[in-house]
Amino acid sequence: MRASIRLFAACSLAVPTLLAGQAKPDPRIDRLKSELATAIDAKAKLAQQMVDQVFSFGELGMQEVETSKYLTGILEQNGFKVERGVAGIPTAWVAKWGSGSPVISLGSDIDGIPQASQKPGVAGRQRMINGAPAHGEGHNSGVPLNIIAALAVKDIMTREKMPGTIMLWPGVAEEQLGSKAFLVRAGVFKDVDANLFAHVSDEFGISYGDESALSLISAIFKFTGQSAHAAGAPWRGKSALDAVMNMANAWEYHREHMELAQRSHYVITDGGDQPNVVPSTAAIWFYFRERDYDRVTKMFEDAKQIARAAAQATFTTLDTVQVIGSAWRPHFNKPIAEAMHGNAVRVGMPKWDDKDQTMAKAVQRMMSQPDSGLKTTVPPLRTPEEAAKASTGTGSDDIGDVTWNVPSVTLYYPSNIPGTPGHNWADAIAMATPIAHKGVVAGAKVQAMTLLDLMMQPRLVADAKSYFTNVQTKTVKYRPLMAPSDQPAIWLNAEKMARYRDEMRKYYYDPTKYATYLEQLGITYPTIPPVP
Ligand SMILES: [Zn+2]
Numbered sequence: 001m002r003a004s005i006r007l008f009a010a011c012s013l014a015v016p017t018l019l020a021g022q023a024k025p026d027p028r029i030d031r032l033k034s035e036l037a038t039a040i041d042a043k044a045k046l047a048q049q050m051v052d053q054v055f056s057f058g059e060l061g062m063q064e065v066e067t068s069k070y071l072t073g074i075l076e077q078n079g080f081k082v083e084r085g086v087a088g089i090p091t092a093w094v095a096k097w098g099s100g101s102p103v104i105s106l107g108s109d110i111d112g113i114p115q116a117s118q119k120p121g122v123a124g125r126q127r128m129i130n131g132a133p134a135h136g137e138g139h140n141s142g143v144p145l146n147i148i149a150a151l152a153v154k155d156i157m158t159r160e161k162m163p164g165t166i167m168l169w170p171g172v173a174e175e176q177l178g179s180k181a182f183l184v185r186a187g188v189f190k191d192v193d194a195n196l197f198a199h200v201s202d203e204f205g206i207s208y209g210d211e212s213a214l215s216l217i218s219a220i221f222k223f224t225g226q227s228a229h230a231a232g233a234p235w236r237g238k239s240a241l242d243a244v245m246n247m248a249n250a251w252e253y254h255r256e257h258m259e260l261a262q263r264s265h266y267v268i269t270d271g272g273d274q275p276n277v278v279p280s281t282a283a284i285w286f287y288f289r290e291r292d293y294d295r296v297t298k299m300f301e302d303a304k305q306i307a308r309a310a311a312q313a314t315f316t317t318l319d320t321v322q323v324i325g326s327a328w329r330p331h332f333n334k335p336i337a338e339a340m341h342g343n344a345v346r347v348g349m350p351k352w353d354d355k356d357q358t359m360a361k362a363v364q365r366m367m368s369q370p371d372s373g374l375k376t377t378v379p380p381l382r383t384p385e386e387a388a389k390a391s392t393g394t395g396s397d398d399i400g401d402v403t404w405n406v407p408s409v410t411l412y413y414p415s416n417i418p419g420t421p422g423h424n425w426a427d428a429i430a431m432a433t434p435i436a437h438k439g440v441v442a443g444a445k446v447q448a449m450t451l452l453d454l455m456m457q458p459r460l461v462a463d464a465k466s467y468f469t470n471v472q473t474k475t476v477k478y479r480p481l482m483a484p485s486d487q488p489a490i491w492l493n494a495e496k497m498a499r500y501r502d503e504m505r506k507y508y509y510d511p512t513k514y515a516t517y518l519e520q521l522g523i524t525y526p527t528i529p530p531v532p
Pocket of ligand 1: 109
């Protein structure tokens with residue numbers, strides 16, 4: 001059921017007698033929103049170029065070098081002032097335009113997924129480069145969406161001589177939850193009045209209150225032992241790998257005694273060099289996820305105890321415990337979510353054509369999912385109760401830390417195919433096709449209209465702050481999950497990217513030669529290989 005549309009707080013200054021939530025749209029804002037939609041349609045070519053370009057870079061977290069260079073270049077060409085290397089993270093940046101209040105920030109992630117290399121527009125497993133990373137999550141689309149929205153609003157603000165500052169920023173290494181808590185700590189959001197985030201999805205998903213996501217701490221446990229000839233003198237060796245395996249085993253026993261909502265998983269990042277040398281070093285990387293600060297902190301403390309015990313039992317040493325990432329469970333701001341949802345209903349879903357639907361259904365059949373195609377309606381605004389029902393636990397997003405420091409909402413926008421597994425090559429198929437391009441244009445309209453709402457209605461900004469102070473943070477106060485001594489893991493993925501970058505460079509999109517990336521790759525859209 002579609003809830004009645006509330007154009008929240010519109011024109012509350014001009015018509016102060018209207019009841020909250022019943023304001024009728026300000027004709028000036030309404031006219032400017034129509035103008036925004038037209039202006040953004042006219043930027044569809046730029047949207048496609050940016051989405052395709054970032055897709056072709058396919059960079060992993062902390063190594064988004066080309067991506068950040070390209071996106072900040074576009075922003076600088078358009079009059080934004082860019083600060084690079086923010087919070088000690090080389091690929092993080094902040095771009096600002098305008099002056100004075102309010103300061104509204106637009107953020108979105110930029111990193112890719114390991115081994116997700118896949119030809120876009122092809123409904124079957126066809127790698128571009130064996131083993132290479134790619135945008136198997138769709139993080140190539142969000143900052144382009146924000147740029148389109150920002151440029152359109154900037155034009156209107158310039159002409160109408162509106163005060164206000166637009167700030168853009170990237171989610172670096174979101175897959176490792178590796179940057180946003182550090183951006184918060186560095187004071188990036190100190191003067192920001194509201195933050196609009198954007199994340200790829202298969203529909204317009206807008207909600208307020210606690211998200212159905214989990215808080216997270218991610219850490220690498222490093223053990224040291226003593227090497228020896230594994231056959232000639234094994235009694236002289238102390239295996240760090242034994243400690244790692246002991247820790248993993250103990251964690252599996254412990255798992256039985258944890259609350260059901262937890263999620264925890266690990267990979268062994270260092271298992272030694274070769275079998276005939278007793279491993280003198282070994283390392284295991286855990287993600288710990290729980291609902292809140294206290295529970296996830298308890299999990300991490302339990303893990304440290306288990307790690308110490310694992311070392312003791314193997315006569316090795318627990319060398320270091322390095323925090324790689326952390327994330328609070330996101331909480332979205334109700335007044336802003338209501339305004340944003342009103343804008344999503346106004347914009348509506350993209351006009352998918354037969355090719356888009358054929359592509360989507362082929363991908364869904366390939367994955368043995370219902371071939372319902374692309375979604376065509378905007379769902380109602382999601383309440384916290386529905387979010388809680390929807391899931392007993394799921395992923396995490398370090399946007400959570402931002403949402404507990406500044407009133408924020410994430411705009412989920414329809415640029416991918418329903419039914420994909422996430423963090424997978426199949427999620428890359430749509431991300432340089434008209435499905436992604438159209439979703440970004442529609443999403444940019446919603447983002448731009450919400451940005452304009454915040455710029456033109458001090459009442460909305462005040463309501464957002466009041467919700468933040470009097471509801472969201474009334475009893476729960478933000479404390480970083482990481483220690484003051486923890487630093488961004490800027491070395492992450494450096495080796496992996498170095499291995500593939502030269503080969504990937506050959507496939508970077510060249511918009512001066514090709515209308516689209518699909519054209520550059522010689523791919524007919526949609527390509528549906530016979531099911532094997
Ligand atoms: Zn993501």
